[in-house]
Amino acid sequence: MKIARREAWTGRVLLLVLMAATLMPFLSLLVTALHPSGSYPLGLEWPDDPQWGNFATAFTAARMTELLKSSVLIVLGVVPISLVVATMAGFAIGHLRIPGRRFVFLAFALGLTLPFEGIITPLYYLVRDMGVLNTRWAIILPLIGLFMPFSVFWMRAHFVNMPEELSESARIDGAGTWQLFWRVHVPLAAPATSSLAILLFLWTWNQFLLAIVLVDDPLQRTMSGALGAFQGQWGTDIPLLCAGSLLILTPTLTVFLIFQRRFVTALLQGSLKG
Amino acid sequence: MKAAVKRRNESRWAGWLFVLPAAAFYVMFVIQPLVMTVQYSLYKWDGIGVATWTGVANYLRVFTDPDLFAAILNAVKLIVFFSAVPVVLGLAIAATIRRIAATRLALVARTVIFLPQVIPLVAAGITWSWLLSSTGLVNQLLTAIGLEKITRAWLGDFSTALPAVGVIGAWVLLGLCTLLLLAGMSKIDPALYEAARLDGAGAFREFFSITLPSLRQEIGVCVTVTVVAALASFDIVYISTQGGPGNASMVPGLEIYYLAFSERQVGLASALAVILTVLVIACALPIQWLTRDRES
Numbered sequence: 001m002k003i004a005r006r007e008a009w010t011g012r013v014l015l016l017v018l019m020a021a022t023l024m025p026f027l028s029l030l031v032t033a034l035h036p037s038g039s040y041p042l043g044l045e046w047p048d049d050p051q052w053g054n055f056a057t058a059f060t061a062a063r064m065t066e067l068l069k070s071s072v073l074i075v076l077g078v079v080p081i082s083l084v085v086a087t088m089a090g091f092a093i094g095h096l097r098i099p100g101r102r103f104v105f106l107a108f109a110l111g112l113t114l115p116f117e118g119i120i121t122p123l124y125y126l127v128r129d130m131g132v133l134n135t136r137w138a139i140i141l142p143l144i145g146l147f148m149p150f151s152v153f154w155m156r157a158h159f160v161n162m163p164e165e166l167s168e169s170a171r172i173d174g175a176g177t178w179q180l181f182w183r184v185h186v187p188l189a190a191p192a193t194s195s196l197a198i199l200l201f202l203w204t205w206n207q208f209l210l211a212i213v214l215v216d217d218p219l220q221r222t223m224s225g226a227l228g229a230f231q232g233q234w235g236t237d238i239p240l241l242c243a244g245s246l247l248i249l250t251p252t253l254t255v256f257l258i259f260q261r262r263f264v265t266a267l268l269q270g271s272l273k274g
Numbered sequence: 275m276k277a278a279v280k281r282r283n284e285s286r287w288a289g290w291l292f293v294l295p296a297a298a299f300y301v302m303f304v305i306q307p308l309v310m311t312v313q314y315s316l317y318k319w320d321g322i323g324v325a326t327w328t329g330v331a332n333y334l335r336v337f338t339d340p341d342l343f344a345a346i347l348n349a350v351k352l353i354v355f356f357s358a359v360p361v362v363l364g365l366a367i368a369a370t371i372r373r374i375a376a377t378r379l380a381l382v383a384r385t386v387i388f389l390p391q392v393i394p395l396v397a398a399g400i401t402w403s404w405l406l407s408s409t410g411l412v413n414q415l416l417t418a419i420g421l422e423k424i425t426r427a428w429l430g431d432f433s434t435a436l437p438a439v440g441v442i443g444a445w446v447l448l449g450l451c452t453l454l455l456l457a458g459m460s461k462i463d464p465a466l467y468e469a470a471r472l473d474g475a476g477a478f479r480e481f482f483s484i485t486l487p488s489l490r491q492e493i494g495v496c497v498t499v500t501v502v503a504a505l506a507s508f509d510i511v512y513i514s515t516q517g518g519p520g521n522a523s524m525v526p527g528l529e530i531y532y533l534a535f536s537e538r539q540v541g542l543a544s545a546l547a548v549i550l551t552v553l554v555i556a557c558a559l560p561i562q563w564l565t566r567d568r569e570s
Contacts, residue, residue: 208508248397263392264453
């Protein structure tokens with residue numbers, strides 16, 4: 001009993017230390033953002049006269065409204081298409097048991113750990129030849145392809161566990177494969193698809209490499225790519241950079257805090273399956 | 275009967291239509307560029323003019339040019355920080371907080387230590403560039419505990435730039451590893467621990483005989499994810515050091531970017547890209563295979 005209590009206390013202390021270590025960088029960012037623009041503040045030092053106006057300045061300087069719009073448009077391009085296409089493929093491989101499914105599955109699995117840097121050079125020329133370089137399509141289309149291995153993997157894992165009887169009875173009622181898919185299986189797959197949607201949203205929103213290589217204009221990029229450009233432009237004005245970074249983080253943090261349970265579960269499962 | 279079988283077979287082949295769109299995206303934007311990378315890597319090309327065939331010359335250059343090879347070595351060194359630190363520390367933390375995992379404090383902590391996973395790596399890079407700068411929090415803390423002598427601009431120093439980048443990676447990945455391992459531990463049958471306690475096993479014994487062996491799969495996942503993150507690192511390095519000072523923290527991902535888009539050495543960049551891809555797959559596959567459950 002005594003041991004258990006001591007263990008519990010060590011555990012609590014450790015948790016607090018861990019949380020402090022995680023939050024400290026954010027706190028430092030906030031405190032620094034409140035210093036006068038252009039000054040060189042010291043580490044963690046509360047300013048005499050907090051400049052809350054820095055956030056407004058950074059909001060305009062970073063052109064946040066346009067950035068938000070751009071990121072949202074990219075997410076709206078990537079996530080719905082990926083979901084539909086991957087759900088169909090997962091259904092065929094996991095449930096319809098199409099001939100040659102092992103091969104198809106392996107072919108997709110090959111792409112699971114592929115580093116994006118490995119194909120970024122030809123992607124540039126490919127996207128250029130398609131005539132979409134420097135548009136949001138240059139990020140959207142390749143990302144759908146790059147997320148496909150994981151998405152198919154994820155949806156297959158869901159469909160393998162769906163009982164065969166379910167489809168049998170629907171077929172007896174005269175449903176074709178297409179109806180079987182949309183009427184019976186898509187509604188039942190909601191938990192899997194919604195988790196996948198969360199993951200794809202996050203990965204799209206945070207995508208950096210494709211954004212900086214394939215799109216020149218920061219206002220047509222993802223939030224993450226724009227942040228990189230913002231650093232290049234305002235890198236010497238530390239308070240303003242910190243204020244801008246916090247602003248750019250706010251949308252993700254808000255979404256995360258609202259859906260935190262789902263996020264954590266989805267990401268943990270995501271790494272387990274990937 | 276025969277008709278039913280025939281219809282089934284037809285519908286099985288019809289299933290291919292369901293795979294087609296996914297396959298199209300995958301082939302178009304992953305397989306095709308992959309093949310193109312290999313093709314590019316055999317040529318000398320500036321991205322504009324005529325490409326000349328050079329065979330394996332680009333590959334030889336990656337292995338003989340000290341700067342290029344150093345980038346690969348740096349990526350391997352980063353594994354210590356990105357992988358070893360989060361996994362070992364994550365195991366220790368998860369084992370310590372296992373018993374209080376259901377308390378309210380632990381639930382709050384779950385959300386908090388997950389934050390680094392959610393924010394863009396670019397943001398982590400910017401934040402830590404500031405923390406590790408000469409006037410940043412890290413130096414302030416060191417001064418406070420009397421270690422003023424070792425304070426420096428951590429990311430700008432030849433000897434500390436790479437480890438400093440590693441620290442950023444460790445910060446990002448520690449929470450994920452801890453939570454993954456904790457989730458794994460919650461699946462272990464508590465009766466095992468009770469039996470061990472009755473046999474008089476201490477906390478260490480318990481950890482090495484029960485916890486660790488049961489976590490095989492979770493540890494495998496943590497190691498795979500973090501090793502891939504180390505080898506293919508780009509965002510953090512791009513933001514915090516740009517590979518510098520000199521070449522001290524250059525990694526293959528960033529080198530590919532510079533070679534292909536600033537120095538216009540597309541062939542050389544592609545050879546490095548092929549080597550990076552092979553390296554990542556060569557590391558990820560055996561870890562997966564070694565730690566998979568035998569039955570699945």
